[in-house]
Amino acid sequence: MTVKVALTIAGSDSGGGAGIQADLKTFQELGVFGTSALTAITAQNTQGVHGVYPVPVEGVVAQVRAVLDDFEVKACKTGMLFSTEIIMAIASLLEEYPPIPLVIDPVMIAKGGQSLLLQEAVQAMKENLIPIATIITPNIPEAEVLTGMKIVTDEDIQEAAQIIIELGARAVIMKGGHRNDVLEAKDYYADCEGQSFTMTTPWVQTKDTHGTGCTFAAALTGFIAKGYSLSDAVAEAKQFIQAAIEDSLRIGSGHGPTNHWAYNRLKKEMH
Numbered sequence: 001m002t003v004k005v006a007l008t009i010a011g012s013d014s015g016g017g018a019g020i021q022a023d024l025k026t027f028q029e030l031g032v033f034g035t036s037a038l039t040a041i042t043a044q045n046t047q048g049v050h051g052v053y054p055v056p057v058e059g060v061v062a063q064v065r066a067v068l069d070d071f072e073v074k075a076c077k078t079g080m081l082f083s084t085e086i087i088m089a090i091a092s093l094l095e096e097y098p099p100i101p102l103v104i105d106p107v108m109i110a111k112g113g114q115s116l117l118l119q120e121a122v123q124a125m126k127e128n129l130i131p132i133a134t135i136i137t138p139n140i141p142e143a144e145v146l147t148g149m150k151i152v153t154d155e156d157i158q159e160a161a162q163i164i165i166e167l168g169a170r171a172v173i174m175k176g177g178h179r180n181d182v183l184e185a186k187d188y189y190a191d192c193e194g195q196s197f198t199m200t201t202p203w204v205q206t207k208d209t210h211g212t213g214c215t216f217a218a219a220l221t222g223f224i225a226k227g228y229s230l231s232d233a234v235a236e237a238k239q240f241i242q243a244a245i246e247d248s249l250r251i252g253s254g255h256g257p258t259n260h261w262a263y264n265r266l267k268k269e270m271h
């Protein structure tokens, strides 16, 4: 069996629920060998982000280059990118290598309201990174920033998805975790070939949702690295995050992390 390798380019969450830590835990659970390039260190726990310390751009580039020069990376994910400089450097670096499926989680603001992407960097993300994305995974507030439109209804979600595809992404999944008006966790997938579908799971009443977006995008990246089609990878990632939210770990005093072991536990129970 050949081990598949995935790369995450993201920030560190000292609390272990989001960022690089969530990505690597998720890759591990999927049997994918995780490699990483840190863009920033955050002092973070379940109560919030207490400090952000960006890595110098040459350090980010050196990490990505070290991984890509040595491993056959099957899928790459970006998370917290923090600045225009880091975004531009990563976009041009990735173009030096043979194309790798690229999952962009356009991380902007943490649950506690702290900024993980400088406002001025949004334009660089739209112009330089989204056009090379295999799939981008915005939550509703991120999709509002990327499209400049207010998103309330299902029709708004579909319209915003089209705008994001027109920015150059091959596919988009609009995550529904920020919709308070629904009893279901509804995510909408659309791609540049005209395929679209909605994935719905029961809404879990919990405050332990720290890192849901990172974990979902990491699972998607892991399944792509394993060779799943984009639509199958999205569907399986949805199962992964649903299990991780349902089987809460109840650690920390604020918004606790999701349970990265839960998907495999559930699979074992089913067999």
Ligand SMILES: Nc1ncnc2c1ncn2[C@@H]1O[C@H](COP(=O)(O)OP(=O)(O)O)[C@@H](O)[C@H]1O
Binding pocket: 138, 139, 140, 175, 176, 177, 178, 185, 186, 187, 201, 202, 203, 204, 205, 206, 209, 211, 212, 213, 214, 216, 238, 241, 242, 245
């Ligand atoms: N309380 C919940 N119950 C079930 N699924 C949820 C819940 N909150 C978020 N999700 C799911 O978790 C994934 C991440 O969504 P979201 O929380 O919107 O991302 P982000 O962490 O980037 O804000 C999506 O698949 C979403 O539907």
Ligand SMILES: Cc1ncc(COP(=O)(O)OP(=O)(O)O)c(N)n1
Binding pocket: 010, 011, 012, 013, 018, 019, 020, 042, 044, 079, 080, 107, 109, 110, 111, 112, 116, 209, 210, 211, 212, 213, 214, 215, 255
């Ligand atoms: C280092 C780091 N990266 C990303 C995030 C955002 O994670 P997300 O999955 O969107 O979850 P919440 O922060 O919204 O709970 C982060 N917090 N830290």
